[in-house]
Amino acid sequence: MTATDSSPSSSVRPVHIAVVMDGNGRWAKKRGFSRLEGHRRGVENVRAMVENCVRHEVPYLTLFAFSSENWRRPKKEVAWLMRLLDGALDREVKTLHSNGVRLRFIGDLASLAAGIQKKIHQSCELTRENSTLNLTIALNYGGQWDLVQAFRRVLMAVQQGEICLDNLSAELIAENLSTAQIPNPDLFIRTGGEKRMSNFLLWQLAYTELYFTDTYWPDFDTKEFEMALESFATRERRFGGAEHDAIEMEVEDVHA
Numbered sequence: 623m624t625a626t627d628s629s630p631s632s633s634v635r636p637v638h639i640a641v642v643m644d645g646n647g648r649w650a651k652k653r654g655f656s657r658l659e660g661h662r663r664g665v666e667n668v669r670a671m672v673e674n675c676v677r678h679e680v681p682y683l684t685l686f687a688f689s690s691e692n693w694r695r696p697k698k699e700v701a702w703l704m705r706l707l708d709g710a711l712d713r714e715v716k717t718l719h720s721n722g723v724r725l726r727f728i729g730d731l732a733s734l735a736a737g738i739q740k741k742i743h744q745s746c747e748l749t750r751e752n753s754t755l756n757l758t759i760a761l762n763y764g765g766q767w768d769l770v771q772a773f774r775r776v777l778m779a780v781q782q783g784e785i786c787l788d789n790l791s792a793e794l795i796a797e798n799l800s801t802a803q804i805p806n807p808d809l810f811i812r813t814g815g816e817k818r819m820s821n822f823l824l825w826q827l828a829y830t831e832l833y834f835t836d837t838y839w840p841d842f843d844t845k846e847f848e849m850a851l852e853s854f855a856t857r858e859r860r861f862g863g864a865e866h867d868a869i870e871m872e873v874e875d876v877h878a
């Protein structure tokens with residue numbers, strides 16, 4: 623059974639995993655390396671994560687690569703992160719494509735360098751028919767940015783008379799988020815020890831199971847991945863409802 627089955631307790635295997643890949647800097651510091659080396663190792667580890675999802679038949683993976691707030695970092699670090707991304711696109715897209723991975727990017731991409739925008743567009747086009755794994759990279763992404771752009775689109779449609787304000791609904795907002803084509807995450811993983819969302823998928827994580835580990839992202843290997851899956855398998859998801867057996871027992875009590 624998979625996590626999108628409607629029965630509340632069917633959460634055995636996640637359909638969609640969303641990851642805050644945190645701790646590259648501290649991983650490097652611990653070893654006496656520069657933060658930049660930490661980021662290089664972090665990008666390298668994405669390949670292992672993708673392979674683990676494919677092997678465990680997890681069809682959706684979303685990775686937080688660069689937040690709207692990460693521009694606050696030193697210029698050199700930001701430039702390095704963009705260079706790493708650019709290089710990864712050059713090196714990895716062919717292999718991803720041949721392994722049936724569909725690439726998507728979410729975030730405010732328009733303010734990125736033209737060269738990266740072009741590569742992003744090309745890689746999404748190349749892989750659009752693939753379905754083994756839907757890999758979404760959140761780049762210059764913020765949950766608040768996503769909500770603002772969704773509201774802007776909805777309000778524009780209201781202004782143009784395409785929709786009536788009375789028809790505003792959670793579904794309508796969700797359809798206008800950058801994640802409209804992907805199901806909400808079942809499992810959220812944050813590496814690196816912090817227990818916060820840092821402006822990731824704020825709306826989409828409403829009923830997501832949360833998993834935090836102290837392990838730094840470059841060390842998040844197959845064993846760590848499987849530990850997260852095991853933890854997920856023990857969760858009882860209720861989505862605001864109640865466990866079925868419990869309801870039936872109470873009904874029996876009433877009739878006793």
Ligand code: IPE
Nearest residue numbers: 643644645646647648649687
């Ligand atoms: C996460 O690692 C990578 C990005 C935010 C791009 P950090 O760079 O945040 O590493 P720490 O948290 O400083 O250890």
Ligand code: IPE
Nearest residue numbers: 642643644686687688689820
């Ligand atoms: C979150 O990590 C963003 C990414 C992993 C891309 P940060 O390191 O930026 O988060 P804070 O600053 O600790 O909240």
Ligand code: MG
Nearest residue numbers: 644645646814
């Ligand atoms: Mg961090």
